[in-house]
Amino acid sequence: MRSSRLVSILLLLQTRGRMTAAQLAEELEVSVRTVYRDVEALGAAGVPLYGDAGHAGGYRLLDGWRTRLTGLTTGEAEALFLAGAPGPAADLGLGPVLAAAQLKVRAALPPELRAHADRISGRFHLDAPGWYADGEEAPYLPAVADAVWNSRVLHVRYRRWAEPTDADRRLEPYGLVLKAGRWYVVAGPGPRTFRVDQILELTVPGAEFTRPDDFDLAAYWTAYQRDFHDRLFSAEALVRLAPGVTLPRAEPVGTTAALPRATPAGTADAWTLARVPVESADRAVAEFLRLGTDIEVLGPPELRERIARTVAELAERYGNAEPDGGH
Template identity: 55%
Template sequence: MRATRLVSLLLLLQSRDRMTARELADALEVSVRTIYRDVDSLGAAGVPVYGEPGHDGGYRLLDGYRTRLTGLTADEAEALFLTGLPAAAAQLGLTAATTTAQLKLMAALPAELRDRAGRVAGRFHLDLPPWYLGAERTPHLAPIAEATWNQRAVRIRYLRWAEPQEITRAVEPHGLVLKAGNWYLVARAHGQFRTYRISRILDVDVLPDAFERAEGFDLAAHWESYLDHFDRRRHQDTAVLRLSARGLDRLPQLLEPAVVAARKTIAGADPAGWTEVEIPIESVEAAVPELLKFGADVEVVAPEALRAEVVRTVRAMAGNYG
């Protein structure tokens, strides 16, 4: 275990030039004290690693030093092929590059690892779009991806939900996110980060000037924060429901995870097995079709407007059947 960690530490320093003890500890999920001991061990073994003091300091390898400890294990070779996203690469315009990279990797692997990696590619396939929904058309994804990589600002013509629906805006692309088969652009405009659905971009012009990325910007952390804020902003109302035992069991299957995670139990099961819970909702109009999925296993207690709309809808449905 320690030998594996020492190799990982060495490869981190080789790939990132300079890292602090805290950064290394976080990456390897150990204490800073352990990093100090591991660095001493690498130095004792003849690895030219040294520390630089000061605010911008950290550990680094002597310039020009490269380790040869880069061979893949069997599990690593299999995992590498599991990370391949051919559909995503095709949308980004990287089909040829991905194919060539896989061929080069296969050629460089020993025969045994080449066979195992090939079996993984033949037995596992990642299909990102959800059921019953076709992939969105994203004709402008490739130039936006190139601008993101090269830190070029872009001028986009975008179709949004609010009025005015069609807007033109110059933005600085900081990252692309593939969520449930749909691509999103995270970009900065006028000092604020916004998210744009790629399929709703009507036109794009790559501008000649480069821009400086926001210092310390973390795409994954920003996206997680955006999703949390999105759910809280979207679910501004609440509803109180009575659910049968069957309805309570089906709650995770019928409602989205953010709603299930935010539910609150108001009253435990009564003698008939019905439980009263509170859930966040987006609006009365949006909540009705979601609650109709439960059939007779749900009763809306509040708000009255939602209860009345469910009653009206159910009566209209019953009228269709005479």
């Protein structure tokens, strides 16, 4: 455990430069006292690491000193090659860069770790998009990524859902997020979230912006998803479910007697009362009807009436043995 932490301190200082004991402690989730002891151990082992006192002080490595990947464990080497998703890297125009980086890392690994890395690459393949993804292209993704990296302002024409559908926007791109095979750019002012594949035109006027120091992309995205979920499922239905039947997001609130006409002969198990968040009437009707007689919607009344009308229309449509135009 301690040896792994010592390697982490070296890599943090090597990649980030000067860091205070408090910053290292927060990053490693240990006490400042533990950091002091680890730094002393590194110094005793001959690592050229020194600290400066004062408000602008901290620890740093001697200029030009670099550590090797000798601290990499088997699991870390496997995870490194598993995480190197070629698809997203190619989308960003970094496919050859990723391949070159993996080649260099692989060459630096000891033989036993290299074998594990080869096994993980040959046995696991990551394909993030779902089966029914639309596969929209995002031709402006490399330009957006370059603007994110260099803090460049973007002027875009963006297609949105509301009227007017095409709108001009000035964006200060803070970061990119890949979600289920689709790229999103998080941009100020706001910040707000935009789908990159909905950008119709893009220009880079050359102006720079200052990214907020306290902006945390991962924390923003977590909050954004939570808010999106809350807004998406803004209504609720009360349903009765047959024994053994489940629905995503359903919260059981009790049981009720079996429905005589819907229960197979010889079974008298109680049905489950549950509350189910729903996105819209259309989606709720489609989701509930697929369960057939294994569900009864008790409320709200307008949803129950909507399902009753749909079932009546289906019964009328399929009441005749022959369809119109049949033989």
